[in-house]
Amino acid sequence: MRKIIVQKFGGTSVADTDKIKNVAKIVIREKQNGNDVVVVVSAMGHTTDYLVKMAKDFSENPSARELDMLLSTGEGVSIALLAMAIQAAGYDAVSFNAMQAGIMTENIHSKARIIDIKTEKIKQNLKEGKIVVVAGFQGVTDDGEITTLGRGGSDTSAVAIAAALNAERCDIYTDVEGVYTTDPRIVPKASRLNEVSYEEMLELAHAGANVLHPRSVETAKLFHVPMRVRSSFKLDNLGTLILGVEKMEINKPVTGVAADLSQVRIVVCDVPDKPGVAAKLFSRLAKENISVDMIIQSYARKISNTNDIAFTVDSADLLKTREALDALKRELGVDGNIQIDENIAKVSIVGAGMIDRPGVASAMFETLAQQNINIRMISTSEIKISCLVDKENARHAVQALHKVFGLESSEIAEVKGDLPNLD
């Protein structure tokens, strides 16, 4: 049986008709390798921003259903154009929107999760020798309502389709050349990783590496779909393969260093030192769909019988968090102060190799101390250590840690794409 390769191209890779022609070449090359090819594409370039801007002309908060209807047209354009480009190059192709491709989601707008993929139509068309082009980021409910998948949606579409088709691999083509040991804009000698495990990739993604959204990696891990992140523009470079840990060569304790500047630190002061208060606080935030990252609870003060609870949330959730906390304070009759600190950065080291190598954490803390960088909070997982530092120290911290853990490449990485600026 022929192998199936799923390829995914983001908005930058299909930003104009010349770039779509370039994508068609990449797709055809894979077909010429003797594989069946399913291509998942995002909307062209800034289409989504443009559509959202028009929607905001009517309302700051347009109906999520109608916004999904609107945004889904973006991929409708790119799939049809890519199918035409492939046909113009002499290969048979057919485009499917989410409804036609059978990408079934739950009935939630703007952030639906994929429930099932009805692959009959895709399979039939592959069997007929066609290259199948599928709209990413969108889905459809049992009732025929159009949904969108939210952040990381197109990557997740591609991985889910690869899982449903039992594909050989899911290649994520993007504007960077792979996964790096850290952001090459902070450390020009950052090295590209040839391979990285799902777990490490997940931690790196959560720690602020913007190459892949954790959601797609989670799906890949769950269904054992090997993923490859590679550049749409530099094809001689194989990028980074993401797969199960058993294949990894773990010769370094740390695989990558990342910084996340989008977190905000919140301290709720003078919380009564009674059982269940922290639970109430965090279950309230969970109910509001606010993800809490790091948490520290101070020792209770003997005199006032209160303590302080500090935690971090994404800055996008700050307003919602404030509202939830204010409501909770009224409810609990608590009068404590709420302190908000936006001047923070989370610096993380990630590596499957740190599990059985003691001293990695202390090496991290020492390195930061040597650089006179104060650590405000710490959180750890099996394969990750994160330290909260002042924002102005983030760049310095990443550079020092990248060097200490021996991640430097002999070459200067070429920086492409729109990576977040740490300055």
Place this chain on the structure above:
Amino acid sequence: MRKIIVQKFGGTSVADTDKIKNVAKIVIREKQNGNDVVVVVSAMGHTTDYLVKMAKDFSENPSARELDMLLSTGEGVSIALLAMAIQAAGYDAVSFNAMQAGIMTENIHSKARIIDIKTEKIKQNLKEGKIVVVAGFQGVTDDGEITTLGRGGSDTSAVAIAAALNAERCDIYTDVEGVYTTDPRIVPKASRLNEVSYEEMLELAHAGANVLHPRSVETAKLFHVPMRVRSSFKLDNLGTLILGVEKMEINKPVTGVAADLSQVRIVVCDVPDKPGVAAKLFSRLAKENISVDMIIQSYARKISNTNDIAFTVDSADLLKTREALDALKRELGVDGNIQIDENIAKVSIVGAGMIDRPGVASAMFETLAQQNINIRMISTSEIKISCLVDKENARHAVQALHKVFGLESSEIAEVKGDLPNLD
């Protein structure tokens, strides 16, 4: 039971977000009148041209299926934005693409015909008090393939939906103020018709009046759907009502004058004077889907035993016609010349009142003769007389006929929109 009004807005009426807000107001006004409202919209302004231009970057002749996929996104944008605009004004609305609205067509791309409309979803949403916004111009096949309806498509969607819902009326909102006795750019004193019959509107549309495509009028006539053509921008004007002839006040023999400059005259010379030759010729053209308008066959020449056949086709079909004729000449072993004359115009007078009033035709011919305009061909129907004249005489002919048949208004019509230029 509440009455249902179907409203249709063309691309000019939804060209930008301000215009969409204006449309929302018109829709809501109808809802406030106590009616259930279904709104059919085209793609915004020049969206379709823009999409086609991108497609042509890949191929002069892109796959019709993929072109339909591409073009259908245009209405996807306008329906969602209009639903948002209506919601922002405080009314409940929901947008449906063709698949959701159940607009079932035959499986032919770029010019599909509507077979059926599954109205359950629209009816259910009307029942819930919602204003339903439906994508015009597009349909879906039983297999879930997206089709487009071709020229006059959005008007036809609206009329078909009105028929399926047994609606009170189908209002076609456009950038002109109604149906005029002739093009106000040729005759500034052209009068707006308050009412016109389906039959007259059909003849006017075929004769070159560009307000409505004959296809939508045919559908309206077939299902007895009253149509109203009116301006999106001048709401104090009720436009023109198009309905069954029994309601018409026929006090003038002629209702309107129109000119069609898109015809080409073709003369096939020296055709053998044998039975069946003309039949072969025109059945061949019909097979190629070429509509022939006027036909004249000359008397046979006794010596050569041949005759000439002259007819007109739409200039868009000229190339196809030439190819069909060349093939036929080879097939029949005929060596006759083919003459093509693009310098022609068809000038028509239309009126249900001419049926029982003799002398209308002769009045037309005399008027043209007085203006020194030579008539090249003539064709007639029960309620229409068309004369082929040289292109440079078209304007003059229309002006003279409009005056002779007493169609002038006391007011100068305000000219809006993109009417075809006769110069």
